[in-house]
Amino acid sequence: MINTKVNIAGVELKNPVMTASGTFGSGMEYAEFVDLNKLGAVVTKGVANVPWEGNPTPRVCETYGGMLNAIGLQNPGIDVFIERDIPFLKQFDTKIIVNVCGRSAADYVEVVEKLSDQPVDLLEINVSCPNVKHGGIAFGQDPKCLSEITKEIKAKAKQPIIMKLSPNVTDIAEMAKAAEAAGSDAVSLINTLTGMKIDIHKRTFALANKTGGLSGPAIKPVAVRMVYQVANAVKIPVIGMGGIANAEDAVEFLLAGATGVAVGAMNFVNPYATVEVVDGIAEYMKTYGIEDLTEIIGSVK
Amino acid sequence: MEQKKKEQAVVYRQTQRATGVFDMWIETSIAKQARPGQFISVYTQNRSALLPRPISVCETDKEKGRLRIVYRVAGTGTKEFSAYKSGHRIDVLGPLGNGFPLEEAKGKRVFIIGGGIGIPPMLELAKAITDAASKDIILGYRNNELFLAEDLKKYGNMHIATEDGSAGIKGHALNIIETEGLSADVIFACGPMPMLRAVKHYADMKSIPAYISLEERMACGVGACLGCVVKTKEIDHHSHVNNARICTDGPVYLAERVEI
Structure with missing residues (x-):
């Protein structure tokens, strides 16, 4: 019998596999393809205190081995989310992690407070979206600002919080330490890397926003490196993501020190990817005679 | 579904x-x-x-x-x-995607308008509309490479325009309506954005419904990533902002609902 359970800030997940925020909606769209009951957790698209329109189109474009997006955190606002998305997810035997976004500390706090009596397991705080001017990126690129926002949110949050870190910094381990010191219960990384694509035929930017966040297999080595650095710098659990396409990729992140792993852009390429990663991790454990998945977390030093 | x-x-x-x-x-x-x-x-x-x-x-x-x-x-x-x-x-x-609302054609005089690489979906549509009062199939091409025209002509009255004038009338699909004095009760259209804008404008002037099929850069294709949105006149029921997802709420929209 193998044990794939992992524990993140006191919340037990049946397996470490979750969805990366913004790539899975609130699970409704992918429930047509995968059994959400099989996932460790569903991490929702970012939700703010009020509805956000997001950026103009084109919002997405393909790049070598990945894609750029500049959706701009379009979301229906927390009230609709509580009424519609949470009850939907509650039908499944999986943990619910709500990604929270905001333009100011007060925005985040408002969302977090509205979620306090909701059946939500964890809160992921998006302080690292590169596509919204005041979408929290300012909070995520300076350790002092990150520390302050973490404290403010932690003081109001009823559920454990996961600060989601930006890779667009000089030293991500410093950011992780700042989040930990300020009371964050876990960290997740990496958010997308800021990038740009130019359409040489139209002689313009491929995205209306000019820049976008790079995701997909192209960024995986950067993500593995950063997860390794962060896992060795903090004691709180690390959720790793960035280009995970299959179980082999996910195992790399676990070995590097991630307690949880998230499938992001590859959901768009393979709508069954999440469940294939769950099954593939179990296969890996059988192949190598691993009884408890936690044995291998961070085992490559 | x-x-x-x-x-x-x-x-x-x-x-x-x-x-x-x-x-x-x-x-x-x-x-x-x-x-x-x-x-x-x-x-x-x-x-x-x-x-x-x-x-x-x-x-x-x-x-x-x-x-x-x-x-x-x-x-x-x-x-x-x-x-x-x-x-x-x-x-x-x-x-x-949602597809064209075939029921809107029943007993009506229908325009099926296709421009360029927007012509292909009009074939399955023209085949499927069997209870319309009449079907005018209006196609705009770049030149006399009239792909799918042979297939389409079996399903309605065919009209062709080309940008270079090498076949049919010289001009765009919408020029045909004026030149030939055609009229309809409902429009189905797919084609480049300038054509769709012209269709929306024409339908608005004539006060008839137009169902237009839109295109946008997509990632997931199933409604999760919010990459392919179109501005909507009213707050969208799903997004709760003035954006609808082309891949799932569309690609076909009643023209008056979208800001293009």
């Missing part, structure tokens, strides 16, 4: 129809479910080009389980598709 799925299809036959325009029949279970105006996502085998290419359903043969796509080579993905021979295996996801 039909079940969306990703599966491996087999290329039955592929032929070139015009400069850069290819006509591919594939064998897939999606053929049975697909309705006019829906699309499929087609995956490349080039692992550096990951996102699926959304391509409209041109025609289906439900009995034989075959689905036809007619597409223009626009980049690395479609260039790869154009080289596929019979028997080639290809990953597809579908059926996607």
Whole structure:
């Protein structure tokens, strides 16, 4: 019998596999393809205190081995989310992690407070979206600002919080330490890397926003490196993501020190990817005679 | 609602129809479910080009389980598709999108308007509309490479315009309506954005409904990523902002609902 359970800030997940925020909606769209009951957790698209329109189109474009997006955190606002998305997810035997976004500390706090009596397991705080001017990126690129926002949110949050870190910094381990010191219960990384694509035929930017966040297999080595650095710098659990396409990729992140792993852009390429990663991790454990998945977390030093 | 799925299809036959325009029949279970105006996502085998290419359903043969796509080579993905021979295996996801509301054609005088690579989905539509009072099929091409015109003319009164005047009248699809003094009670259209804007304007002037099929850069194709949105006049029921998802709420919209 193998044990794939992992524990993140006191919340037990049946397996470490979750969805990366913004790539899975609130699970409704992918429930047509995968059994959400099989996932460790569903991490929702970012939700703010009020509805956000997001950026103009084109919002997405393909790049070598990945894609750029500049959706701009379009979301229906927390009230609709509580009424519609949470009850939907509650039908499944999986943990619910709500990604929270905001333009100011007060925005985040408002969302977090509205979620306090909701059946939500964890809160992921998006302080690292590169596509919204005041979408929290300012909070995520300076350790002092990150520390302050973490404290403010932690003081109001009823559920454990996961600060989601930006890779667009000089030293991500410093950011992780700042989040930990300020009371964050876990960290997740990496958010997308800021990038740009130019359409040489139209002689313009491929995205209306000019820049976008790079995701997909192209960024995986950067993500593995950063997860390794962060896992060795903090004691709180690390959720790793960035280009995970299959179980082999996910195992790399676990070995590097991630307690949880998230499938992001590859959901768009393979709508069954999440469940294939769950099954593939179990296969890996059988192949190598691993009884408890936690044995291998961070085992490559 | 039909079940969306990703599966491996087999290329039955592929032929070139015009400069850069290819006509591919594939064998897939999606053929049975697909309705006019829906699309499929087609995956490349080039692992550096990951996102699926959304391509409209041109025609289906439900009995034989075959689905036809007619597409223009626009980049690395479609260039790869154009080289596929019979028997080639290809990953597809579908059926996607809402499709045209066929019931709106019942007893009505219908315009079926297609421009350029927006013409293919109009074939399955023209075939499927069987209870209209009349069907005028109005097509705009770049030049006299009139792909699909032979197929379409079986299903209605055909009118053609070309940008260079080498076939039909010189001009755009909408010029035909004026030149030939045509009129209708309802419009179905797919084509480039300037054409769709003209259709929306015309429908507004005539106070008739126009159902237009839109296109936008997509990633997931199933409504999750929010990449392919169109501005809507009213707050959208799903997004709660003035944006609707083209891949799931569309690609077909009542023109007056969208800001294009």
